[in-house]
Amino acid sequence: MLDVARPRDALAFFTFDVPPAEPGVVFGWDTLVLLKHLLDEGLTKTDIAKRLGVSRRVIHHWIQTGQLDRDLESAPPRSMRPRPTKLDAYHAIIHDRLATYPELSATRLFEEVRAAGYLGGITQVRDYAARVRPQPAPEPLVRFETPPAHQAQVDFAEFRFPWGKRSALLVVLGYSRLLWVQFYPRQTLTTILTGLEAAFAYFGGVPRELLFDQLKAVIVEDQRADGGKLLENPEFLRFARHWSFRIRACRPYRAKTKGKVERPVRYLRSNFVYGREFVGDADLNAEVLRWLDTTANQRVHRTINAVPRERFEADEHALLQPLAARSYRPLVLPAERTARRTALHTILPPPAGIIVEQRALVQYQSLVEDSDLAAEVA
Secondary structure (H helix, E strand, O other): OOOOOOOOOOOOOOOOOOOOOOOOOOOOHHHHHHHHHHHHHOOOHHHHHHHHOOOHHHHHHHHHOOHHHOOOOOOOOOOOOOOOOOOHHHHHHHHHHHHHOOOOOHHHHHHHHHHOOOOOOHHHHHHHHHHHOOOOOOOOOOOOOOOOOOEEEEEEEEEEEOOEEEEEEEEEEOOOOOEEEEEEOOOOHHHHHHHHHHHHHHHOOEOOEEEEOOOOOOEEEEOHHHOOOEEEOHHHHHHHHHHOOEEEEOOOOOHHHHHHHHHHHHHHHHHHHOOOOOOOHHHHHHHHHHHHHHHHOOOOEOOOOEOHHHHHHHHHHHHOEOOOOOOOOOOOOOOOOOOEEOOOOEEOOOOOOOOOOOOOHHHHHHHHHHHHHHHHHO
8 A cells, every 4th residue: 555644634535436337435535646656657447446446447437537636635525325226126136146156147147137127237237246246265375485596486577668668587596585687678588598697696606496487488388288398498408508407487377386586576666666767778777786785685575584685695605506617608599689670671790600792783783684695695
């Protein structure tokens, strides 16, 4: 919840007008401030609706009717009287059916209340069912901890800056929660190779395995759900052998197994990026390294109840595998790849060892004339 200072003479509740499909909904003054904050942060109306527990069209209604511009110092009524709807007399039917069959669709519920005499539309049924439908208890989350120097988790997160979109590459050691972050223009295999080598240098060693999500640059195909195998990118397999770590991948739609790096993404977004200004990529990456050394890796981590840097130095650093003697030399990717895009094609520099001879256009014209002459003689 956004920490805001409430005006001294503001009322305890600030009510909004809501669409007829959701009568009697009252939202507090803090909700208004939080809604404005989420809009300024760039969240979509769908995400905001989920955060506030309302439908998306309520968010749209508030914005379209200008209710976010209302004066917070005014004295609105403390509550709203529920508006009667055609569905009120059929609430008991919906409750009884959902109590027995909690996954019954809104379409089925609409058919049943219409058979009982309901004359309204399906929208009211759908919205009401969404509010009262019993929710299954969440599956217990079993925290999976790894021994020191055993595993690091890797992920990308997208951010937008005034000069363009950037991808943050995050690597976090599973035991100590020591975090490394840098920002890159693209999520490519070259970015991953370069970034991981920088992360290993930052840690002063290499963990025994790296856990990835279904990154296309790393995982070519995952056939494990059908009894098959995990197919890794051959270039990345060579990179892993060079640095002596095993590749592990989350199963599709099971990103919770990578929670140690998912949570730092939210922390990076809220504690580092939000509310700061940067002048470019160099400044951004220099500042995030400073933030890691002074804040992220120096705070008491709630899950392990320890400071990541202290836990790393005490229990994990000495157990990491040693760094490779040299950086990895790709067999497929060029060490440096630059491209100048034109309206028709992309011009890439020639591969190393190939000499491209440039000739004047007149010489090419003479070649064409000689070819035409040879054809006539033949």
